[in-house]
Amino acid sequence: MDISPVFFYLFAGSAIAFSVSVILKKNPVGSAFSLVMVFFSFAGLYALMDAHLIAAIQIFVYAGAIMVLFVFVIMLLNSDVPSLDMGRTSLLIRSLSGFFAVVMVGIFVWAFKESPLLGLPGEFTSEKIELAGGNTQVVSELMFSEYILPFELTSVLLLAGIVGAVAIAKRDKSLSGRT
Amino acid sequence: MQVEPWVVLGFCSSIFFIGFTGVLIRKNILIILMSIELMLNAVNLTFVAFSRQLHHMGGQMSVFFIITVAAAESAVGLGLVIAMFRTLRSVDTDDIRLLRE
Numbered sequence: 001m002d003i004s005p006v007f008f009y010l011f012a013g014s015a016i017a018f019s020v021s022v023i024l025k026k027n028p029v030g031s032a033f034s035l036v037m038v039f040f041s042f043a044g045l046y047a048l049m050d051a052h053l054i055a056a057i058q059i060f061v062y063a064g065a066i067m068v069l070f071v072f073v074i075m076l077l078n079s080d081v082p083s084l085d086m087g088r089t090s091l092l093i094r095s096l097s098g099f100f101a102v103v104m105v106g107i108f109v110w111a112f113k114e115s116p117l118l119g120l121p122g123e124f125t126s127e128k129i130e131l132a133g134g135n136t137q138v139v140s141e142l143m144f145s146e147y148i149l150p151f152e153l154t155s156v157l158l159l160a161g162i163v164g165a166v167a168i169a170k171r172d173k174s175l176s177g178r179t
Numbered sequence: 180m181q182v183e184p185w186v187v188l189g190f191c192s193s194i195f196f197i198g199f200t201g202v203l204i205r206k207n208i209l210i211i212l213m214s215i216e217l218m219l220n221a222v223n224l225t226f227v228a229f230s231r232q233l234h235h236m237g238g239q240m241s242v243f244f245i246i247t248v249a250a251a252e253s254a255v256g257l258g259l260v261i262a263m264f265r266t267l268r269s270v271d272t273d274d275i276r277l278l279r280e
Contacts, residue, residue, distance in 0.1 A: 001182050001232060008182050012190045019194055019217050023201030028209050035213050042220050049231045054223075054242050061246050066216065066253050073257045074209060077264050097203035101196040108192035112185040122235030139239055147240050154247045161251030169258035171265070 003048050011048065015041035032070050039063040050126060053136045187228045195221035206272050208263065212256050219249045 014037065021034040039062040046055035129138050143151055194217060201214030223242045230238025260270065267274050 001184050001187060001228070003182055005182050008187075015194060016190070016197070019197045022213055022217065023197060023205060023210065028207060031210055031213055035216065038217065038220070042224060045224060046227055049227050051227045051230070051239055051242075054227060054239060057243070057246060061250055062216070062220070066250060069253060069257055070209065070213065073260060076261065077209075077270060094204045097200050101200045104199075105189070105193045105196050109185065109189035112188040112192075117184060117229075117232055119229075119233050119235075121233050122237075124236050125234045135239075138236060139243075142236050142240060143243070150240075150244055154244060157247065157251055161254050165254045165258040168255065169261045 001049075007044070007048055011041045011044040015045070028074050029071070032067060032074060035070070036063050036067050039067070050129070050135055052134070053139050184228065184232055188225060191221045191225040191228065194218075194224070208260055208270050208272055211272070212253065212260070215256075216249065216253065219245060 018034045018037040018041065022031045022038065025031045025034060039058060043055045043058040043063070046052075046058055124138065129135055132138050132141075198214040198217030198221065201217065202211050205211055205214070223245055226238040226242050226245070230236060263275070264270055
């Protein structure tokens with residue numbers, strides 16, 4: 001893969017370091033800010049792989065919208081309890097799941113290294129994308145021609161998400177006396 | 180010097196399993212939601228890597244739809260967290276035992 005090795009290892013190293021810090025930090029605010037750094041590293045990796053539109057959307061949607069939602073919810077909940085960290089699982093479960101994760105990563109790396117990349121090469125080589133006006137133009141034209149049906153279904157999904165989030169988070173009058 | 184494809188894919192799988200471990204070892208439901216986001220991101224990067232390697236745009240299109248699903252999922256998930264906190268006054272997953280009692 002003809003991408004710059006220096007920038008790849010820089011972004012990949014910071015992504016791994018910060019994602020370990022996401023799952024190990026005691027304070028959820030610290031985890032949230034580590035997650036922001038992971039998202040920025042991923043945006044750098046997308047830009048490195050010539051997926052410029054995805055890199056921009058990663059910043060907008062993940063580092064912007066989703067993280068603001070997370071920090072907002074942490075702020076809402078944090079006013080009532082002194083600390084959100086309610087202890088962790090037992091040492092046995094922790095070490096077993098860590099061991100399992102390392103084994104699975106080993107298996108995946110072995111499989112990726114030993115097997116060839118299958119699949120027929122498509123038509124979108126980097127020269128052809130450059131000739132057609134860049135990554136953003138090609139992706140946009142595809143989204144509104146070949147992938148128009150999934151694109152429209154996405155709007156239905158978002159509508160269901162809006163209605164569901166409001167309905168779930170709304171204060172229910174009939175239940176408020178029970179707790 | 181080049182970056183081999185298996186290095187990129189191995190990096191994606193390591194991020195995925197870091198998120199997987201986070202789901203298993205943490206009891207704070209906010210951290211569990213963040214770990215789910217980590218796993219979704221790792222899959223997105225795998226799609227982009229294959230898209231570049233095989234010169235096919237289908238991978239990048241899938242990433243857009245996965246990002247949409249992730250946004251909707253975290254909105255509904257955080258709504259559930261707020262509902263859970265209102266009922267139980269806690270974000271600890273061990274406190275969810277209304278059906279066991």
